[in-house]
Amino acid sequence: MDAVLARAWVAGIASAVRDRADELTRLDAAIGDGDHGVNLRRGFDAVVAALEAAETPAAGDVLVKTGTTLVSKVGGASGPLYGSAFRAMGKALRQESSVARALEAALEAVQKLGKAAPGDKTMVDALAPAVEAYSAASDDAARAARAAAAAAADGMRATIPLQARKGRASYLGARSVGHQDPGATSTALIFAALAAVTGPDSGR
Amino acid sequence: MDAVLARAWVAGIASAVRDRADELTRLDAAIGDGDHGVNLRRGFDAVVAALEAAETPAAGDVLVKTGTTLVSKVGGASGPLYGSAFRAMGKALRQESSVARALEAALEAVQKLGKAAPGDKTMVDALAPAVEAYSAASDDAARAARAAAAAAADGMRATIPLQARKGRASYLGARSVGHQDPGATSTALIFAALAAVTGPDSGR
Amino acid sequence: MKKFVNDPADVVREALAGVAAAHPDLRVDLAEQFVVRADAPRTGKVGLVSGGGSGHEPLHAGFVGPGMLDAACPGEVFTSPVPDQILAATKAVDGGAGVVHVVKNYTGDVMNFQLAAELAADEGIRIETVLVDDDVAVEDSTWTAGRRGTGATLLVEKIAGALAEEGAPLADVAAVGRRVNELSASFAVALTACTTPAAGRPGFELPDDEIEVGVGIHGEPGRSRQKLRPAKEIAALVTEPILTAEPIASGEPVIVLVNGLGATPLMELYVMFGEIARLLDAAGVRIARSLVGDYVTSLDMAGMSLTVCRVDDELLRLWDAPVRTPGLRWGM
Amino acid sequence: MKKFVNDPADVVREALAGVAAAHPDLRVDLAEQFVVRADAPRTGKVGLVSGGGSGHEPLHAGFVGPGMLDAACPGEVFTSPVPDQILAATKAVDGGAGVVHVVKNYTGDVMNFQLAAELAADEGIRIETVLVDDDVAVEDSTWTAGRRGTGATLLVEKIAGALAEEGAPLADVAAVGRRVNELSASFAVALTACTTPAAGRPGFELPDDEIEVGVGIHGEPGRSRQKLRPAKEIAALVTEPILTAEPIASGEPVIVLVNGLGATPLMELYVMFGEIARLLDAAGVRIARSLVGDYVTSLDMAGMSLTVCRVDDELLRLWDAPVRTPGLRWGM
Numbered sequence A, B: 001m002d003a004v005l006a007r008a009w010v011a012g013i014a015s016a017v018r019d020r021a022d023e024l025t026r027l028d029a030a031i032g033d034g035d036h037g038v039n040l041r042r043g044f045d046a047v048v049a050a051l052e053a054a055e056t057p058a059a060g061d062v063l064v065k066t067g068t069t070l071v072s073k074v075g076g077a078s079g080p081l082y083g084s085a086f087r088a089m090g091k092a093l094r095q096e097s098s099v100a101r102a103l104e105a106a107l108e109a110v111q112k113l114g115k116a117a118p119g120d121k122t123m124v125d126a127l128a129p130a131v132e133a134y135s136a137a138s139d140d141a142a143r144a145a146r147a148a149a150a151a152a153a154d155g156m157r158a159t160i161p162l163q164a165r166k167g168r169a170s171y172l173g174a175r176s177v178g179h180q181d182p183g184a185t186s187t188a189l190i191f192a193a194l195a196a197v198t199g200p201d202s203g204r
Numbered sequence C, D: 001m002k003k004f005v006n007d008p009a010d011v012v013r014e015a016l017a018g019v020a021a022a023h024p025d026l027r028v029d030l031a032e033q034f035v036v037r038a039d040a041p042r043t044g045k046v047g048l049v050s051g052g053g054s055g056h057e058p059l060h061a062g063f064v065g066p067g068m069l070d071a072a073c074p075g076e077v078f079t080s081p082v083p084d085q086i087l088a089a090t091k092a093v094d095g096g097a098g099v100v101h102v103v104k105n106y107t108g109d110v111m112n113f114q115l116a117a118e119l120a121a122d123e124g125i126r127i128e129t130v131l132v133d134d135d136v137a138v139e140d141s142t143w144t145a146g147r148r149g150t151g152a153t154l155l156v157e158k159i160a161g162a163l164a165e166e167g168a169p170l171a172d173v174a175a176v177g178r179r180v181n182e183l184s185a186s187f188a189v190a191l192t193a194c195t196t197p198a199a200g201r202p203g204f205e206l207p208d209d210e211i212e213v214g215v216g217i218h219g220e221p222g223r224s225r226q227k228l229r230p231a232k233e234i235a236a237l238v239t240e241p242i243l244t245a246e247p248i249a250s251g252e253p254v255i256v257l258v259n260g261l262g263a264t265p266l267m268e269l270y271v272m273f274g275e276i277a278r279l280l281d282a283a284g285v286r287i288a289r290s291l292v293g294d295y296v297t298s299l300d301m302a303g304m305s306l307t308v309c310r311v312d313d314e315l316l317r318l319w320d321a322p323v324r325t326p327g328l329r330w331g332m
């Protein structure tokens, strides 16, 4: 992944977040506090502005900048989690070029900070299978991104029957069952954006 | 008017107030604070209870008791006004037997306390013509009561186009126009109750 | 209707029982329905009594205590108290130096306090009445009931209460109360109607994009209905009539009360305070003291009122004097 | 949506501008978005910093001042503050004796404060974190996010603030804060949903005859939806889980907070206080101190929460110590 692709990815996320902010907020209103879309829109709008102003020669720089901006602009649960994820990814890409390893670093960062396991009804339920699917297909970046996006979407839908154990939705106990997790939904959106910008001939 | 008739009148008012409390409250909500029916129901329920417990050999005693009970149970504007009216009426009947003169005393008490003139969009707009109509026909109690009831009803309806100058409705300025005054409505109800209990053969 | 009530007819009495349980330094007479300082009557001290319909809490019972009211008589919801109540409270606080009645200018309050004052005078208690009529949304005229009493009531009670606490004589306490009223002006807007427990439904219907301008504190409609607009413009709507009604000299100090009507979040009141402070500043008015919060409410009405009171050093001194009540407290 | 706002995206910043205008004894950093005592940092005094999403006013910015918080960091509405903000506030109050972070137990708050604490530690500031998790509507479990922090936050901030004001060392201030949290339990019910300025519509739909039981302070639905019932029964609904969770010995003194969630009239809170006092009394619990009012709110939600905190003489002494903040003030 080069800086151009990284920027395209982040731009794709930002525009998808803007388009679907209301949906994310509505999902969050059902089992949380109704601000997930607002939070991410505020965050990614700030990221777009920050990247316009910043020198980011490499993909790692783009993603670190994205992460630090999210941490300092979003707040809530998703700010530190997505912020750490992008920062970890960027730092990993500064070390070695493997997107698969970068995604693994992101998952690790999210789990270290948030302590959620798969099945807790959080973004991890979309992130973990997406990272796994990407790694399994990582010899072809486009195919890997598509597989990750599909796995994230599956993981997102699989949150519906779960009872939340982490995040605000956990306060609802059994009433959290039957609702799709907003964070898993935004994670699926992030991987859909990755698949969209990773053409068959994009570099890994 | 004897004690039996006075009690019947007050009982008639109490039951009419109970039946029409919601309507009075609704009228008051439009241009006041929406409690006129609640106030009068609380007051006349207390009057009924007080009269049950009290020795009231004469009509004057019944009406004085009614007045003092209203003063001490109703509050608001209508409490002191109706309370003073009934008290003045009762005191007048203790002096001489003329119902017409008693009603005049009531009007005088209301105007002394509330300082409203006809046309101010208050209970005076029903009370003043009712008292006048009663006096004009006072040689026949039943006819006088019917005339008073009709005049009160006319006065009540005539409040609709008026702009209030006294009471809470005055705060609305021009917006008070087009609404019937709640106090004039309860006054009409009081005279309707008088007409209902004053049969052609009741004493004056 | 969704309220924390048992029988709506009992709500005032039950709330008073709660006041009694929560505030051991107040005495609540549940039979006569009034709230009084536990140490009343205080010999030689002018008593300060107020009252009015319930539904405006913390006004008035929440302002009973050292440095403010000696007693409060809460009537039924939005219904002025009855003379018996007012008389009982007056007698409970009379320490021989006379009693000041602080009365908001509503026909019902005025008449009931008048009847009570006559009864108290019959019992040999000297009474002075301070009538509060600060709401400039209503035109002042001798032909009408005149202006309503709203937010300035708090200032009158605080400042007259401080002077009474110092041991000032009856005439002085009444005079300072009247002076505060004369120097004050208020204006309110509502975003929603309120619901009385007895009625069980909102007093009026207001479309989602309209506000009531120039409302009182009894859930009544205002002087006009206007379009909803940004906070900035609503701030102008409430500030301008006050600046028009009240001739404030440039640099003159004022106390500003930005008051919530019951259901408006404090966050929004602060937004309004910020906008109003900017407007007052532009008009050369100096905000010497301020209060932001729910003080003179209208049950669950969403809305706010602005009260501006011109002050001098003496009034500021009395404002700053210690006060210890459930609703207003500092210095002790 | 009917609110006193300009652009909903600016509401927190504009409210802070209002706080700055209304409270000259507070300093508001509008760029970094925090509120701090004007006299901060105080050399040798442990700093007390809290923060969380906005929409709970007066919590937390309204509790900044002598005897309580040194600084507060308000996040966006219902969104925890960001680490930069918390770090800036922490640095602004650090007088060399370390800083205590009072954090309500929400994933977002916990993580953002954790990141800030790491950054502060990097700059050589000693940080202790007091996690508040008093809401017994939520089961306590190591498998979940655990209980929420709600009403007890006020008690933690007041009592830890009093000890910090006395000059106690970092470990002691943190310890007393943790102790207050451990001795506290809360439970809330909502009659209506609230509306965030950004969303512009209520968070959930609640039929006219239903209430949400076991809600938090972020407009979220509760643990269960039940039928509306009289105040008496709702009082039992909130009191019983607390008495179950908290083993209160007979005659043991407690502080009771009956807290409005934003749109509930004070009159109704007093009705609830009366009912709750009766229940506590029947359970042998002694109400040593109480507070009734809007302290930890959820925008314009109609509803209430009960917090009960077991206390001893030392905690009562610290509770009674002077405090001077916009939202809580006595003794000074």
Ligand SMILES: Nc1ncnc2c1ncn2[C@@H]1O[C@H](COP(=O)(O)OP(=O)(O)O)[C@@H](O)[C@H]1O
Residues within 6 Å of the ligand: A028, A032, A033, A034, A035, A036, A039, A040, A075, A076, A077, A078, A079, A081, A110, A113, A114, A115, A116, A121, A122, A123, A124, A166, A167, A168, A181, A182, A183, A184, D078, D079, D080, D107, D108, D109
């Ligand atoms: N401990 C956690 N680990 C991973 N993800 C979490 C955790 N807690 C919450 N989340 C995710 O965060 C999302 C909510 O984000 P957001 O609404 O922006 O923050 P907040 O809950 O603070 O309002 C949830 O839908 C969930 O996917």
Ligand SMILES: Nc1ncnc2c1ncn2[C@@H]1O[C@H](COP(=O)(O)OP(=O)(O)O)[C@@H](O)[C@H]1O
Residues within 6 Å of the ligand: B028, B032, B033, B034, B035, B036, B039, B040, B075, B076, B077, B078, B079, B081, B110, B113, B114, B115, B116, B121, B122, B123, B124, B166, B167, B168, B181, B182, B183, B184, C078, C079, C080, C107, C108, C109
């Ligand atoms: N000054 C007055 N003189 C005569 N009647 C008045 C006066 N002020 C008000 N009223 C009457 O009182 C009625 C309202 O009574 P009520 O609703 O019980 O009291 P309140 O206005 O205090 O709520 C009005 O409709 C009007 O007829």
Ligand SMILES: [Mg+2]
Residues within 6 Å of the ligand: A028, A032, A033, A034, A035, A036, A076
């Ligand atoms: Mg959320």
Ligand SMILES: [Mg+2]
Residues within 6 Å of the ligand: B028, B032, B033, B034, B035, B036, B076
């Ligand atoms: Mg009325």
Ligand SMILES: [Mg+2]
Residues within 6 Å of the ligand: B033, B035, B076, B077, C053, C077, C078, C079, C080, C108
């Ligand atoms: Mg009334």
Ligand SMILES: [Mg+2]
Residues within 6 Å of the ligand: A033, A035, A076, A077, D053, D077, D078, D079, D080, D108
């Ligand atoms: Mg949030």
